[in-house]
Amino acid sequence: MYLIAPSKKLKIEDEKAIPQKENLKIMKGVIVREILGDEVVQKIRIKDIATDEEGEMDMDGVFVYLHGSKPVVDFLNFAVDLSDEECVITNKMMETNIPGVFAAGDVTCVEVRQVVIAAANGCIAALSADKYVHGRKRRRYDWAKSKGE
Ligand SMILES: Cc1cc2nc3c(=O)[nH]c(=O)nc-3n(C[C@H](O)[C@H](O)[C@H](O)COP(=O)(O)OP(=O)(O)OC[C@H]3O[C@@H](n4cnc5c(N)ncnc54)[C@H](O)[C@@H]3O)c2cc1C
Numbered sequence: 001m002y003l004i005a006p007s008k009k010l011k012i013e014d015e016k017a018i019p020q021k022e023n024l025k026i027m028k029g030v031i032v033r034e035i036l037g038d039e040v041v042q043k044i045r046i047k048d049i050a051t052d053e054e055g056e057m058d059m060d061g062v063f064v065y066l067h068g069s070k071p072v073v074d075f076l077n078f079a080v081d082l083s084d085e086e087c088v089i090t091n092k093m094m095e096t097n098i099p100g101v102f103a104a105g106d107v108t109c110v111e112v113r114q115v116v117i118a119a120a121n122g123c124i125a126a127l128s129a130d131k132y133v134h135g136r137k138r139r140r141y142d143w144a145k146s147k148g149e
Contacts, residue, residue, distance in 0.1 A: 002057070006031045006049060035062050071107040083109050093139075094125035100132050 004027045012018060018026060027046075033054065034045040041061050047054045071087045080096040080103070081089045087109040094102045102125040105118035127139045134140075 001025070002027055002059075004030050004032055004044075004046065032062070035059075069106065069113050073107055085109065092124075093128045094121055095128055100129075102129050102132075 001021075001023050002025050006029065008029050010018065010026075010028065029049045031047050031049060032044050033047050035041055036043040036045060036056070041059055043056045044059045044062060045054060045056050071085075073082060073086055073088060076082075076088070080098055080101055083089050088096060088103040088107045090096055090103050090108050094104050094108070096103050104121035104125040106113045108121065110117055110121070127141070130136070131139045
C-alpha cells in the first residue's frame with residue numbers, strides 16, 4: 001500500500017508521527033498524473049516534483065483523497081446569484097434569486113459543509129420545489145394527505 005502526496009510534508013506530521021507500517025510506503029513530493037487500466041486499475045503514472053522524473057507503478061486500486069471546500073459553480077455560468085466566495089446564495093428555504101430554482105449542499109453558502117447539512121437542506125429545497133410546482137401557498141409536510149392528488 002502506498003500513500004502518495006504532492007507535498008514534502010504531510011499535514012498530520014505537525015500533530016503526530018506517521019505510523020510506521022510494513023505494508024505502507026509513504027511517497028512525498030510525488031504527484032499521480034494518470035490512473036491506467038482497461039476495465040480495472042492496473043497502473044498509475046507518477047511524477048517526482050523535484051526531479052520531474054516520471055514513472056509507472058503497478059496498482060490494483062486507487063483511493064483518491066482530495067480536500068478543500070471551494071464550491072464548483074462554473075457550470076451555472078452565473079445564472080443565479082453567487083456570493084463573493086462563489087457559492088450559491090439562497091434564503092432559508094433554499095430559494096435562489098430565480099423563482100423555481102433551488103439549491104442545497106456544498107454549492108450553497110453554508111458555514112458547515114457536511115453530509116447531514118446537505119441532506120437536510122436538500123429536503124428543504126425539495127419541499128420548496130414541491131410548493132412551487134404545485135402553486136401551493138404553503139409547504140406541505142404531511143405526505144399522507146397527498147395520496148391520490
Ligand atoms: C475528502 C472529503 C471528506 C469528507 N468527509 C466528510 C465526513 O466525514 N462527514 C461529512 O459529513 N462530510 C464529509 N465531507 C463533506 C461531504 O462530502 C459534503 O458535505 C457532501 O458530499 C455535500 O453533498 P452535495 O450533494 O452538496 O455535493 P456532492 O456530494 O459533492 O455531490 C455533487 C454531485 O454533483 C455532481 N456534479 C458536479 N457538477 C456536475 C454537473 N455539471 N453536472 C452533473 N453533475 C455534476 C458531482 O459529480 C457529485 O456527484 C467530506 C468532503 C470531502 C471532500
